[in-house]
Amino acid sequence: MKKLLQSDWVSRLIDALLPVFATLAALILGAIMLLFLKVNPIEAYAALWDGAFGSSNAFAETLVKATPLLLVAIGICISFRGDVINIGGEGQMIIGAIFATWVGLTFTDLPGWVAITLALLAGFVGGAIWGGIPGFLKAYFRVNEILSTVMMNAIAVQLMNFLLRGPMIDPSQAEVASKIPQTARLIDAFQLPRLIPTRLHLGALIAVILAILVYILLWRTTLGYRIRAVGQNPHASRYAGIKIQRYMVLSLLLSGAFAGLAGATQVYGVNYRMITDGSASGFTGSAGFNGIVAALFGQLHPIISIPASILFGALLVGANKMQRMVQVPSALVIALNGLVVVFVVSSEIWRRRRQKRRLSVAGHEEGSPPDETIKPAETIA
Amino acid sequence: MISDLFSMTVLIGILASGIRLATPYLYAAIGETFSQRSGVLNLGVEGQMLLGAFAAFYVSLTTGNLWLGMLAALLVGAAMGLAMAYVTVNLQAEQGISGIGFYLFGLGMSDLLFQKLMPTVETVQGFPKIYIPGLSDIPGIGEIFFSHNILVYIAFLLVPIAWFVLNKTTLGLKIRSVGENPEAADSLGVNVGRIRYFTIILGGILSGIAGASLSIGLLNVFQQNMTSGSGFIAVALVYFGAWRPIGVLGGALLFSMVNSLQLWIQVKSVPIPSEIAIMMPYVLTILVLVATVSRVRAPSALTKPFEREN
Numbered sequence: 001m002k003k004l005l006q007s008d009w010v011s012r013l014i015d016a017l018l019p020v021f022a023t024l025a026a027l028i029l030g031a032i033m034l035l036f037l038k039v040n041p042i043e044a045y046a047a048l049w050d051g052a053f054g055s056s057n058a059f060a061e062t063l064v065k066a067t068p069l070l071l072v073a074i075g076i077c078i079s080f081r082g083d084v085i086n087i088g089g090e091g092q093m094i095i096g097a098i099f100a101t102w103v104g105l106t107f108t109d110l111p112g113w114v115a116i117t118l119a120l121l122a123g124f125v126g127g128a129i130w131g132g133i134p135g136f137l138k139a140y141f142r143v144n145e146i147l148s149t150v151m152m153n154a155i156a157v158q159l160m161n162f163l164l165r166g167p168m169i170d171p172s173q174a175e176v177a178s179k180i181p182q183t184a185r186l187i188d189a190f191q192l193p194r195l196i197p198t199r200l201h202l203g204a205l206i207a208v209i210l211a212i213l214v215y216i217l218l219w220r221t222t223l224g225y226r227i228r229a230v231g232q233n234p235h236a237s238r239y240a241g242i243k244i245q246r247y248m249v250l251s252l253l254l255s256g257a258f259a260g261l262a263g264a265t266q267v268y269g270v271n272y273r274m275i276t277d278g279s280a281s282g283f284t285g286s287a288g289f290n291g292i293v294a295a296l297f298g299q300l301h302p303i304i305s306i307p308a309s310i311l312f313g314a315l316l317v318g319a320n321k322m323q324r325m326v327q328v329p330s331a332l333v334i335a336l337n338g339l340v341v342v343f344v345v346s347s348e349i350w351r352r353r354r355q356k357r358r359l360s361v362a363g364h365e366e367g368s369p370p371d372e373t374i375k376p377a378e379t380i381a
Numbered sequence: 382m383i384s385d386l387f388s389m390t391v392l393i394g395i396l397a398s399g400i401r402l403a404t405p406y407l408y409a410a411i412g413e414t415f416s417q418r419s420g421v422l423n424l425g426v427e428g429q430m431l432l433g434a435f436a437a438f439y440v441s442l443t444t445g446n447l448w449l450g451m452l453a454a455l456l457v458g459a460a461m462g463l464a465m466a467y468v469t470v471n472l473q474a475e476q477g478i479s480g481i482g483f484y485l486f487g488l489g490m491s492d493l494l495f496q497k498l499m500p501t502v503e504t505v506q507g508f509p510k511i512y513i514p515g516l517s518d519i520p521g522i523g524e525i526f527f528s529h530n531i532l533v534y535i536a537f538l539l540v541p542i543a544w545f546v547l548n549k550t551t552l553g554l555k556i557r558s559v560g561e562n563p564e565a566a567d568s569l570g571v572n573v574g575r576i577r578y579f580t581i582i583l584g585g586i587l588s589g590i591a592g593a594s595l596s597i598g599l600l601n602v603f604q605q606n607m608t609s610g611s612g613f614i615a616v617a618l619v620y621f622g623a624w625r626p627i628g629v630l631g632g633a634l635l636f637s638m639v640n641s642l643q644l645w646i647q648v649k650s651v652p653i654p655s656e657i658a659i660m661m662p663y664v665l666t667i668l669v670l671v672a673t674v675s676r677v678r679a680p681s682a683l684t685k686p687f688e689r690e691n
Contacts, residue, residue, distance in 0.1 A: 162654050331489045336489070338482045341481060345479045346468050
């Protein structure tokens with residue numbers, strides 16, 4: 001048995017399954033919390049499952065929710081691989097959406113597909129700017145990016161509220177007293193096409209294609225190799241002649257760009273306008289945070305992040321059904337997401353230990369050290 | 382109008398509420414100072430504050446005793462700190478990311494309990510103002526400094542206490558050495574893990590109290606996500622204050638004064654959009670980080686897990 005556990009592929013399989021164990025542990029803890037709240041956990045989880053996968057409509061909703069998660073997650077894969085912690089997904093989504101919405105409301109004469117392409121690009125650029133600023137501050141002024149991205153989130157929310165209540169407000173809302181902070185609706189030609197007769201839109205497909213492209217970028221190009229090298233060992237990278245500051249900015253900028261795109265697809269694929277309740281999550285649905293969870297769960301691998309995003313999309317959609325059926329507030333899912341993050345990063349220690357053992361068994365014959373771990377940040381300063 | 386902002390009463394009002402608003406930041410940031418000086422970045426402050434705020438509010442409301450509420454916040458903070466300590470010290474998990482996990486847990490959990498346990502909106506009679514005899518009668522000064530509730534006074538007292546503990550006691554020396562060079566501290570017989578457990582749990586307790594100072598001191602209500610980022614700002618203030626309690630005090634005051642000014646700008650309907658006003662403290666924080674961080678050095682072992690070589 002011991003020998004089996006130590007054999008190479010079994011050990012790698014256990015590594016791959018660690019996030020699954022982490023999720024199971026979180027669900028079990030969640031069940032205990034439900035028991036304390038006098039709710040039958042089996043009923044609650046059954047409602048959750050049914051809400052996420054119970055019908056083709058439900059499953060389509062799950063995929064719709066998974067789309068922004070995946071887009072944010074593949075950005076997170078880039079930045080965390082580059083040892084840059086991007087907590088600013090919320091703000092980057094918002095700015096991306098503002099840019100994209102502005103395009104759609106300004107250039108109404110363009111053919112549909114041109115406008116959509118331009119709008120998605122605008123979202124990409126908006127997110128890139130909002131991610132690039134903290135990246136620049138980290139690289140050249142040593143400002144901790146965790147803090148600056150959190151601040152950038154708060155600033156983006158206020159910018160959104162200002163624009164959606166003022167300069168960009170829906171003219172019909174400007175006239176009535178309620179003044180819901182929302183923009184005018186995009187014209188029909190500018191809406192992302194639906195894939196099947198549900199709310200599932202083209203954005204989901206775009207996200208999957210981009211996940212594959214980011215995988216290629218990270219593991220099959222020099223650029224990606226350098227981003228990862230800077231993340232793994234900044235000092236060695238500097239000696240190797242890599243301008244590490246430039247790659248820090250780049251990885252946060254790209255990370256923000258994908259979050260910005262997530263914001264743009266929310267506008268063009270789901271709501272057809274930008275709308276909020278005054279809070280960040282009012283627009284993003286907290287995808288900027290949950291995308292981090294999905295990426296960590298996906299082991300910071302863009303392809304594995306696809307099923308991971310679907311899983312968390314399912315949790316979010318299912319939570320609404322759970323709230324209706326057994327009166328458990330959907331906030332439970334946020335708490336569970338938090339536990340999953342804690343468990344996943346905590347379980348890294350076993351992966352590291354087994355990796356060490358694998359290396360010592362192999363007697364360092366394989367040469368290059370494997371790079372599949374979430375490496376603790378060298379310095380966050 | 383803008384000229385309204387510069388009348389004496391308004392100025393005193395801005396300064397007095399600035400002092401009050403600094404309270405939660407002080408508790409949380411002083412706690413974070415301890416944990417960072419020992420080499421641990423606790424990013425879960427916001428979650429600890431939210432759970433502390435809820436625990437204090439709920440227990441105060443159901444028992445009618447504010448001090449029991451405080452105790453509840455303290456215990457909840459300690460429990461969160463204990464979990465964080467186990468994850469970062471024993472399991473050597475990445476501190477920034479696990480902190481985000483604890484934040485999400487606190488965010489979801491406090492909202493869940495709030496919705497489940499409190500079907501109706503309620504308010505609590507928070508800690509009353511204590512007018513320091515004599516001093517509170519001084520015109521202006523009295524209102525600014527000596528007319529606050531007990532939690533405000535304790536928060537400000539905490540600053541010299543933290544300075545003393547960190548710089549003048551053996552415990553403080555151990556904390557600092559663990560944060561600068563854990564290997565050396567270990568070889569001198571300091572138990573690195575135990576020191577970090579202590580500082581992280583202390584940080585959790587102070588974050589819990591920070592939350593309580595909002596829910597049963599400043600605002601006297603609980604709302605979903607009521608801290609709205611102040612836990613993260615508290616972490617930023619530690620960088621801002623160059624890991625020194627006095628610097629943290631300066632940062633907390635600057636931040637809360639700008640915030641207070643921003644609130645008065647809205648009240649006085651100065652022609653600045655309120656959203657832009659609310660943005661100011663955050664923009665300021667980033668600018669200040671740019672100006673200060675590159676000139677000071679973080680504890681060398683910050684965010685680095687310690688593993689004893691055998």
